Amino acid sequence: MIGKGHAISSTKASISYGWNQEKEAEVVLKEYLAGDTPTEITEEFQIIQSQNARCINNTLSFVVSPTIEDGKSLSPEELGELAKKFLKEMHLQNHQAIGFVHRDKAHTHVHIYANRISLSGEVYKDNFIGKRSQLAADHVAKELGLTRVREVQYEKLQELKEIRQEIKTIHDRVLQTRPKSLDEYISKMKAHKVEVIPTINKSNQLQGFRVAYKGTNLKASEVDRSMSGNRLIPQISQNRSFTRLKEVPKNVFVLNKAVQLSNNLATKIAKELVTGAIKIIRDTGIGMGY
Known part of the structure; x- marks a missing residue:
């Protein structure tokens, strides 16, 4: 109550x-x-x-x-x-x-x-x-x-946990098909009854994504960090070019139109690219003296 x-x-x-x-x-x-x-x-x-x-x-x-x-x-x-x-x-x-x-x-x-x-x-x-x-x-x-409220909250948390896991599983399966565009990714997710909703502000800037599934609507990052825009965009860009994204794109195509990235999303992607480059160096030893 x-x-x-x-x-x-x-x-x-x-x-x-x-x-x-x-x-x-x-x-x-x-x-x-x-x-x-x-x-x-x-x-x-x-x-x-x-x-x-x-x-x-x-x-x-x-x-x-x-x-x-x-x-x-x-x-x-x-x-x-x-x-x-x-x-x-x-x-x-x-x-x-x-x-x-x-x-x-x-x-x-x-x-x-x-x-x-x-x-x-x-x-x-x-x-x-x-x-x-x-x-x-x-x-x-x-x-x-x-x-009591705490009982309702616990039930909702358990239900949400299951839904988040279902969405993440579908997301992983779709990524295994190597979609080459955001629209292809969105279409394939929809085929599994998961609606991926781009969040575009009044300045025509992409801020991120929301996900609707079984009556639940969440930020993509709330489902799993790997589904956030700053990780999804580099992943799909790599599928398209078969090379790692090296710089933040000025715009992306989503819902059949070109949109710019918001400053916040562009900054997060830039950090992801730097983190990815450092990981490659660590894993391969490139640039390290022995």
């Missing part, structure tokens, strides 16, 4: 969003409130907020999101209990609050709006409220037996 939070000044607009019937909104929590409309709730907030007019961002906005699977099975009553426990973890038991569940998307989530001014007139400190919201949601998830 994930929790997010921040202080806001637009109380009525935010509560109106939470109450939006187009999002199948349903009130699951009311603390120290009697109103039945966004206007009435806002007026009740303002009565308490008038005790401390110096506080501008005087409403706290939270979003608590169980995982998709957990959200499917939670009733309005259980979501209300979840919201109440979240407020307790945030030490907001002495504050007006209202919570709405939204089910307009696959991911059920709860919007909670709490008065930053307590019933006794004290201003709630919002230091690191985002981080504290994350921790509070994690504690509630643990207490209620729901999926």
Whole structure:
């Protein structure tokens, strides 16, 4: 379960969003409130907020999101209990609050709006409220037996690890066919359902590549360093000329058009060429006296 939070000044607009019937909104929590409309709730907030007019961002906005699977099975009553426990973890038991569940998307989530001014007139400190919201949601998830953020993150990391390995394997197979142009490489990767997307800026400069596969979109370098543009371009240039690239090309052809290399990419390729030259000298002994 994930929790997010921040202080806001637009109380009525935010509560109106939470109450939006187009999002199948349903009130699951009311603390120290009697109103039945966004206007009435806002007026009740303002009565308490008038005790401390110096506080501008005087409403706290939270979003608590169980995982998709957990959200499917939670009733309005259980979501209300979840919201109440979240407020307790945030030490907001002495504050007006209202919570709405939204089910307009696959991911059920709860919007909670709490008065930053307590019933006794004290201003709630919002230091690191985002981080504290994350921790509070994690504690509630643990207490209620729901999926915790760290469990979701671990699952995603494992899934990502497998996808990265699949992409790298396909990349290696394609390189074994010695493609002689970036377009040929891109075409052959696509034949294996891996979309290689050149990143070209407004100045028509190639900055690198992204890779899309099985719903995952990553920088090529995040898949494996060998797939980064500064390594891929020299490799393909070598396939075309059968000699090692000796200087940074002024431009390359990709998507059937000539593009320049960005300064950053050109610098990285230059470093790769120097590193490659040093490796050849070390491996062959060329230029070394004995």
